Amino acid sequence: xxxxxxxxxxxxxxxxxxxxxxxxxxxxxxxxxxxxxxxxxxxxxxxxxxxxxxxxxxxxxxxxxxxxxxxxxxxxxxxxxxxxxxxxxxxxxxxxxxxxxxxxxxxxxxxxxxxxxxxxxxxxxxxxxxxxxxxxxxxxxxxxxxxxxxxxxxxxxxxxxxxxxxxxxxxxxxxxxxxxxxxxxxxxxxxxxxxxxxxxxxxxxxxxxxxxxxxxxxxxxxxxxxxxxxxxxxxxxxxxxxxxxxxxxxxxxxxxxxxxxxxxxxxxxxxxxxxxxxxxxxxxxxxxxxxxxxxxxxxxxxxxxxxxxxxxxxxxxxxxxxxxxxxxxxxxxxxxxxxxxxxxxxxxxxxxxxxxxxxxxxxxxxxxxxxxxxxxxxxxxxxxxxxxxxxxxxxxxxxxxxxx
Amino acid sequence: xxxxxxxxxxxxxxxxxxxxxxxxxxxxxxxxxxxxxxxxxxxxxxxxxxxxxxxxxxxxxxxxxxxxxxxxxxxxxxxxxxxxxxxxxxxxxxxxxxxxxxxxxxxxxxxxxxxxxxxxxxxxxxxxxxxxxxxxxxxxxxxxxxxxxxxxxxxxxxxxxxxxxxxxxxxxxxxxxxxxxxxxxxxxxxxxxxxxxxxxxxxxxxxxxxxxxxxxxxxxxxxxxxxxxxxxxxxxxxxxxxxxxxxxxxxxxxxxxxxxxxxxxxxxxxxxxxxxxxxxxxxxxxxxxxxxxxxxxxxxxxxxxxxxxxxxxxxxxxxxxxxxxxxxxxxxxxxxxxxxxxxxxxxxxxxxxxxxxxxxxxxxxxxxxxxxxxxxxxxxxxxxxxxxxxxxxxxxxxxxxxxx
Numbered sequence: 001x002x003x004x005x006x007x008x009x010x011x012x013x014x015x016x017x018x019x020x021x022x023x024x025x026x027x028x029x030x031x032x033x034x035x036x037x038x039x040x041x042x043x044x045x046x047x048x049x050x051x052x053x054x055x056x057x058x059x060x061x062x063x064x065x066x067x068x069x070x071x072x073x074x075x076x077x078x079x080x081x082x083x084x085x086x087x088x089x090x091x092x093x094x095x096x097x098x099x100x101x102x103x104x105x106x107x108x109x110x111x112x113x114x115x116x117x118x119x120x121x122x123x124x125x126x127x128x129x130x131x132x133x134x135x136x137x138x139x140x141x142x143x144x145x146x147x148x149x150x151x152x153x154x155x156x157x158x159x160x161x162x163x164x165x166x167x168x169x170x171x172x173x174x175x176x177x178x179x180x181x182x183x184x185x186x187x188x189x190x191x192x193x194x195x196x197x198x199x200x201x202x203x204x205x206x207x208x209x210x211x212x213x214x215x216x217x218x219x220x221x222x223x224x225x226x227x228x229x230x231x232x233x234x235x236x237x238x239x240x241x242x243x244x245x246x247x248x249x250x251x252x253x254x255x256x257x258x259x260x261x262x263x264x265x266x267x268x269x270x271x272x273x274x275x276x277x278x279x280x281x282x283x284x285x286x287x288x289x290x291x292x293x294x295x296x297x298x299x300x301x302x303x304x305x306x307x308x309x310x311x312x313x314x315x316x317x318x319x320x321x322x323x324x325x326x327x328x329x330x331x332x333x334x335x336x337x338x339x340x341x342x343x344x345x346x347x348x349x350x351x352x353x354x355x356x357x358x359x360x361x362x363x364x365x366x367x368x369x370x371x372x373x374x375x376x377x378x379x380x381x382x383x384x385x386x387x388x389x390x391x392x393x394x395x396x397x398x399x400x401x402x403x404x
Numbered sequence: 405x406x407x408x409x410x411x412x413x414x415x416x417x418x419x420x421x422x423x424x425x426x427x428x429x430x431x432x433x434x435x436x437x438x439x440x441x442x443x444x445x446x447x448x449x450x451x452x453x454x455x456x457x458x459x460x461x462x463x464x465x466x467x468x469x470x471x472x473x474x475x476x477x478x479x480x481x482x483x484x485x486x487x488x489x490x491x492x493x494x495x496x497x498x499x500x501x502x503x504x505x506x507x508x509x510x511x512x513x514x515x516x517x518x519x520x521x522x523x524x525x526x527x528x529x530x531x532x533x534x535x536x537x538x539x540x541x542x543x544x545x546x547x548x549x550x551x552x553x554x555x556x557x558x559x560x561x562x563x564x565x566x567x568x569x570x571x572x573x574x575x576x577x578x579x580x581x582x583x584x585x586x587x588x589x590x591x592x593x594x595x596x597x598x599x600x601x602x603x604x605x606x607x608x609x610x611x612x613x614x615x616x617x618x619x620x621x622x623x624x625x626x627x628x629x630x631x632x633x634x635x636x637x638x639x640x641x642x643x644x645x646x647x648x649x650x651x652x653x654x655x656x657x658x659x660x661x662x663x664x665x666x667x668x669x670x671x672x673x674x675x676x677x678x679x680x681x682x683x684x685x686x687x688x689x690x691x692x693x694x695x696x697x698x699x700x701x702x703x704x705x706x707x708x709x710x711x712x713x714x715x716x717x718x719x720x721x722x723x724x725x726x727x728x729x730x731x732x733x734x735x736x737x738x739x740x741x742x743x744x745x746x747x748x749x750x751x752x753x754x755x756x757x758x759x760x761x762x763x764x765x766x767x768x769x770x771x772x773x774x775x776x777x778x779x780x781x782x783x784x785x786x787x788x789x790x791x792x793x794x795x796x797x798x799x800x801x802x803x804x805x806x807x808x
Contacts, residue, residue: 055732055740055756085728087741087757120725121758230729307711307795308803315804321524324489325634328459336459337491352459353491354525391711392804396797399712400719 004260010145010161013176014199016041016241018140021147024132026080026118026125033151035132036077036178038195039105039140044239046072046113047208049215051232057084058094059114060231066113067235070204075113075195075235076101076133077152079180083116083124084230093124100130104137115193115233117180118154149178152193155398156180160271166200166260168253173200173242175257175264181272192219194234194268200257201240202247209249210258211236218265221297222273223304223388236261273387278395281313283388284372287327290382295332299375300386302330310391318362320348327375334377342374408664414549414565417580418603420445420645422544425551428536430484430522430529437555438484439536440582442599443477443509443544448643450476450517451612453619455636461488462498463518464635470517471639474608479517479599479639480505480537481556483584487520487528488634497528504534508541519597519637521584522558553582556597559802560584564675570604570664572657577604577646579661579668585676596623598638598672604661605644606651613653614662615640622669625701626677627708627792640665677791682799685717687792688776691731694786699736703779704790706734714795722766724752731779738781746778 012019019038026034048067050060066072076097083090094114102109116124139147149159163176179194202210215234240246247254274282285304287296303309306326312319320341327339341349343365348357365371416423423442430438452471454464470476480501487494498518506513520528543551553563567580583598606614619638644650651658678686689708691700707713710730716723724745731743745753747769752761769775 051733053729053732054734054736054738055728055743085725085743085753085757087755090757120723120729121753230725230732307799311800311803314800317804321489321634324459325457325524328457328634329455330458332458334458339459339489349489349525351491353489353494391800393797393800395711396715396718396795396800399715400721400795 004164004166004263007163007165007174009163009176010149010178011038011176011195011197012142012145013163014174014197014241016199016239017197018142019144019148020136020139020141021144021151022132022135022139024135025128026078026132033147034078034080035136036148036151037136037140038075038148038197040073040237040239042239042241043071043111044073044237045070045202045204045207047204047211047236049212049234051229053230055085055230057082057116057231058086058090059083059116060233062094062098063113063233063235066110069110072111072113072237074101074105074107074111075115076136077115077117077193078129078132079152079154080118081116081122081124082118082120082231085121086123089123093126096126097124097129100133104133113235115231117152117193117231120230145176145178152178152180154180155277156275158275160268162264162267164260164264166257168244168256170253171242171244173198173244173257175260177264177268179268179272181275192229192232192272194219196234196236196264198238199240199242200238200247201242201244202238206247206249206254207236207238210254210261214258214262214265217262218269221386222269270387273389276389277398278392279389280392281390282370283313283390285386285388286372286374286383287377288383289376289378289380290332290334291380292382293384296382296384297386298332299327299330299377300384302326303373303375304386304388307391310388313366313390314392316363316367318343318348318359318366323373323375324349327377338378340376344371408568408570408667411567411569411578413567413580414553414582415442415580415599415601416546416549417567418578418601418645420603420643421601422546423548423552424540424543424545425548425555426536426539426543428539429532430482430536437551438482439540440481440552440555441540441544442479442552442601444641444643446643446645447475447515448477448641449474449606449608449611451608451615451640453616453638455633457634459489459634461486461520461635462490462494463487463520464637466498466502467517467637467639470514473514476515476517476641478505478509478511478515479519480540481519481521481597482533482536483556483558484522485520485526485528486522486524486635489525490527493527497530500530501528501533504537508537517639519635521556521597521635524634549580549582556582556584558584559681560679562679564672566668566671568664568668570661572648572660574657575646575648577602577648577661579664581668581672583672583676585679596633596636596676598623600638600640602640602642603644603646604642604651605646605648606642610651610653610658611640611642614665618662618666618669621666622673625790626673627705674791677793680793681802682796683793684796685794686774687717687794689790689792690776690778690787691781692787693780693782693784694736694738695784696786697788700786700788701790702736703731703734703781704788706730707777707779708790708792711795714792717770717794718796720767720771722747722752722763722770727777727779728753731781742782744780748775
């Protein structure tokens, strides 16, 4: 990975983007920002990756239609209400919300994206949405990313924004992003949303390819709980305001761009895990020695999602038998006698059984706030990394308390 | 389902079975029973269903080989040590354990089954195993089922044994069983083990078919956590001591037998969930309207395994959006506008959105110690039932505490 220069400004770091975030009374606490708007000053290519949940929320279906045409200039995001499981009314509200945004930003309706996150099964309060759209449109600025990042939070404890400068052969471009993680409003369904902006010039096709691969090894490699929401959305806008020629498939510059995009997505994905509900630990699962990266990903995911592994992380218990067990049910064939496990650099199992190590050394690793579980299952070329949090008492408390 | 007569005696209720359970010092608390032996006085047909975990323990591989031949007379089960992730030594120990049992019970080695449950990654204490085998063989009796049921417990809080009398056209047979659930010894990997006995006469093939179908809708339809252990085992012995003619495939008597076997397995499976780690609720998930039973099973399992649904059960929160969401990511296509959800008899969602109901009525259901979540996704003929517990603070505590 090239050393990239981090820059300030989040989604407004790339040229030609403005943002805003306001409080419109959609969240129960009316002083909290709950409406975000991000606008490109020029037409932009757009690509999106979405939840595969059958019960996908109406805004997801709307954005999929926009992304099919590959062009968009604006995205409005409200928190406090997911507009999910809201039936026909939810579809009408999603369309009405897009129309409000199109009108307020003077954008063709087909180039407006919309996202909603928060409580499920309750109709959107459209009067508040209208107020939010107007207030956002009136306060768009190049300083607005921080407010937008704040306005999309649900139970996230910190806003998440990032931006990098990417030196290409043809010149310099920037990529910026905001994201929100697993959270509950009242409390309710967890939802992951990320909006990425860039002033690089890309056709929708190559942008979509790059985004899909980047998401595959970042937002799709994390876990707080194992529930895929009705609203998960990653949108990427490329407005070409760098003035550089379009990045061509197969070119070194497109490779460099994709690596930077991937790094940015991984950085944000890790930030989501660190801020996961009830998380007290950040654990990297690294798996190698499989026939393919996909197989390694299955094993890493099985360990990263296992309740027994996650409670062991919480308890600081170097109970490697649980990691071996989860690896074993991942649906990937391997020779159990080849299994080896390290906690950071400490070998705790090899040849499918315990290695010689001092228990207190293993405990020392597992009680760190961050550590790595490395699992090797053979000598194949496959490998994958997955990031996860622990399963704590606070996770249960946050999600068990009655909506009030 | 025929009304079956429950009888006492567990695995020794069917004619021709003896059992024992002793303390052999394999568990840390040397006063606790940890070694169980069940013996058929006559040669018996045997069938088994086992974990599909790649890291399966050596006893599982041993039993699979025995079941391939379809004949066995004896099973020894130790708790306190799973003999899993123990490498070549674990295989040697498993064989040595079977040899001890064969010698003590005067049984051909190929007709001896063995199970181990408990801590992973630690070699079996063979001196204790030997002591246990001898003490069991010396104390076999028709009263022994209760001791065997106790000796296979790990963190189970109650022993689990059942027996029923099954009236067939050709005469009366009995089926008995003991089982243990998700538990941790020190603590460590959860393991499910059930041993079923019957004095019915069956060839190994039909017995295997009946057991596989029964397990598919009982032990494979429950969840405490989502971790498939290295040792999960269900064994069924049929010794023919009823004196009746073999139950023939396609006969009404074999159907009756299979229904009784299924009911017994479901009863025990539910008992495992009720006694699940940290469980404070027992929840039945019923899904209907899919194209196939298998699809309904996928949706029921997704809801029953979801951390968000299970914490809502714990909190008594009628947060049906979580159930809709889990249904949506189960990998089954359905029309979201056809989704309906009931909590016991209270309709809370229909047409993919909220129904009209009083929140306090929904809360009243969800705060019951037992309730049913019923989900309908269309008008297909498929349906399935799944049983699950809640995810509580105690679950986290039980599994996070350091092994001591």
